[in-house]
Amino acid sequence: MIYSLPGSDYSANSLSMSRASDTAYEKIRRFILYGGGHPGMQLTEERLCDISGVSRTPVRDAVQRLENEMLLVRSASKRLSVADWSDDEIDEMFALRAMLECHAAERAAQRMDADGLRRLRDVNGGLTRAVQRATPDIATFLQANRQFHDLILEYAQSPRLSKLLPALVEQPVVRRTAQQYSKDDLMQSGKDHDELIAAFAARDQDWAGAVMTSHIRRAFHSFHLATRGSDPA
Incomplete structure (x- = not known):
């Protein structure tokens, strides 16, 4: 029994x-x-x-x-x-992403090792190949882009950032932004990643933070132009 x-x-x-x-x-x-x-x-x-x-x-x-x-x-x-966010909410998302991902990049620059650099280069290589196709493979671009930023977060070694960032990074605004990029914009994203890798290799946290901030702000303005049109000068 x-x-x-x-x-x-x-x-x-x-x-x-x-x-x-x-x-x-x-x-x-x-x-x-x-x-x-x-x-x-x-x-x-x-x-x-x-x-x-x-x-x-x-x-x-x-x-x-x-x-x-x-x-x-x-x-x-x-x-x-x-969720369908207002323009003000989207602006705030990008502002918060820029601040938090800048901090993550600065922390990662102090902790990055040779294996981390290799992994970042491999992921960004896949991202670049996806973009270089006659018709850019957005799905592969998004997956590689997520892996790249996840690796930076991994090396930032901050439980707080690991809880705060995903809610901002993975919201649909990322998908919509990528789909609204031109091929040149997508290529620029890969180039930004290359410069981040160089900053990590140099263990220069100020350089890494500045590049990450620029990277996120570039995405914001691309989104702004695609969804709202450019404001008259």
Whole structure:
């Protein structure tokens, strides 16, 4: 005869629910950032269950996490939708990204080793090849760009930055900005990465911070011109 330990069924169910919640979170988040989710799109629980392939309870837990990340928002009538940011909110996102990623680059410059430099060069090589195609491969560009910035964050060795930055970097504004870049803009992104690698190799934190700030501000102005048009001089 097999006996169950007291509470073992509860623990197993709790673990299963946690895994289902994580699955829902990852799949819904991916849908918002890289799939069919677009700013302002309304989403029902039924739709989210279809997207994630799990039941309503773990979906509700995932939705709460995504609301905390400001990727999903609720209206006054409690309707759920993909966040659609105002111009002022987008301006603030880029300003915060510039400050935080500048700090991450400065910290990384003090801690970067030969293996880190090699990994950065490999990732940026893949990014550059994706851009050099007759029709730039935006999906590969985005993946490589994320890996590059994730590596910098890894070498910054700051738990606080690791919690604060992803919510800003991975919001849909990044995807929309990349899709609005010209081929020359995309190439410039790779060149900025090359200069960051040079700054890291020199262990020059001021240089690394300045390049990162310029890199993010360049992305901001590209987004500004593509979405709002240039203001008259």
